């Protein structure tokens with residue numbers, strides 16, 4: 366009996382569970398004014414796409430606003446708020462406008478990302494092409510999703526819109542190809558349109574190696590969770606010691622990724638890139654869905670796409686009522702955040718909030734609400750920096766098609782009169798061992814915490830204007846306002862002692878040294894348009910050719926869209942340099958077939974000479990409004 370008693374009192378407490386945590390917490394209903402449903406929507410090939418649908422409680426006859434994304438639909442609709450307005454805060458959209466209108470919000474993982482099935486392609490080619498011989502693409506997936514939504518969401522009025530920023534802004538463009546009849550409106554914001562000409566991957570052939578961590582993260586695993594690991598505090602050091610972009614990619618394991626292999630195999634603007642450029646693709650499609658194209662004048666990721674799509678589609682819009690353009694003084698996607706300032710530059714008001722309530726909200730309402738309320742949205746709504754006011758316009762650009770030359774002159778001068786006389790040059794040495802940094806160092810990895818990457822396009826260019834390898838040309842102080850509205854075009858005549866070279870040209874507003882209204886901006890050098898051109902593509906973007914050493918040659922390329930007033934007392938400045946590191950990989954300055962795989966011996970110093978007088982004097986053709 367004693368043994369039985371001992372056994373009973375020392376027996377392990379298996380029968381009784383003292384753990385206070387439930388084996389699995391049952392979902393709670395914390396959507397006080399919304400219902401969040403998760404569905405796996407089948408596409409035409411059977412692949413299921415993970416889709417979150419948020420319906421405001423009591424909704425009926427409501428429009429649907431959809432975003433398709435590679436950036437985690439569950440994460441973007443994380444239940445950390447009990448209110449509909451709160452849960453929309455993380456999404457890639459204007460949560461305030463969407464919540465106030467009471468649209469049904471749909472966010473879907475694209476094929477192959479996060480919780481959706483199927484394969485992933487970074488720059489997803491259209492179905493039936495060499496890059497994508499399957500029968501599905503983002504156009505068919507959008508179609509199939511809309512078809513399912515209008516049949517399965519009883520609270521909806523059958524009117525669907527699509528919007529999103531960047532990658533999620535490229536997808537509203539794909540939606541325009543063979544659109545579903547229920548697609549009533551598309552709002553591509555900061556869309557990635559042409560990854561070679563001027564959006565994420567290259568600018569005019571110069572590779573943006575600062576995007577390599579993104580490629581690794583996005584493509585290595587479905588949950589986009591692979592970190593880019595370095596051993597330096599400053600990316601400048603990391604990329605400099607790493608050598609070519611190809612060598613750095615190899616060290617980081619990028620060669621395992623299909624998109625990296627494609628990028629490194631297609632450094633030129635061959636049909637891989639030109640066939641997927643969304644501006645040309647859409648130019649060949651009928652215009653069926655009203656589209657509001659949204660861009661940022663200082664978009665550090667996709668500055669090319671929005672005005673390029675507008676340029677391609679506008680000629681088809683004969684009644685001027687299908688294709689709308691809006692550009693604000695914003696970094697990439699700032700239109701859905703606070704738009705009062707960008708870096709040090711203040712705009713005198715919250716430009717993003719104004720735009721959301723005066724342009725986006727009425728535009729969406731007109732096409733998504735059942736009663737289609739009238740709207741007063743101009744075909745073009747552009748922010749004019751300098752004067753800091755919105756303009757409502759019929760067409761863009763407002764400058765005449767023929768630009769006004771602004772000449773680079775001897776002695777660092779800049780002016781609207783040619784110098785004439787004999788050809789003379791302004792010279793510098795470009796050294797790939799000490800490239801011009803694109804920002805004040807240390808340069809943090811693009812998306813690292815603490816990185817101010819978003820605002821780099823408005824950085825004060827005084828940071829580099831004293832360098833001996835940066836040429837600077839400046840006008841006298843202006844006596845009248847000088848307005849540019851459109852695309853400035855670089856017309857550089859220059860030679861290099863190498864056989865390949867990059868040319869970076871910046872159009873800058875120099876603030877007065879005494880600037881009582883805003884002392885932080887005294888003497889500030891604010892770039893209003895700048896870009897890079899890889900010299901090997903001088904004759905043909907599709908075919909790299911060596912540059913004849915020491916021969917003055919012409920380089921012609923467009924800068925990004927600007928809408929700016931240089932105020933009296935300000936000066937106009939142009940800067941020229943040959944590297945922009947480490948955002949852009951270094952040009953070795955020796956011609957090699959593929960710069961991704963340049964060898965250490967190929968990186969050589971070069972003497973650069975820019976022609977500043979004579980018949981071939983360099984100039985910027987300004988979109989001057991007289």
Ligand code: PG9
Pocket residue numbers: 530531532533535557565579666667
């Ligand atoms: N700029 C990012 C991106 C777009 C498209 C392709 C790759 C990257 C983005 O913000 O989504």
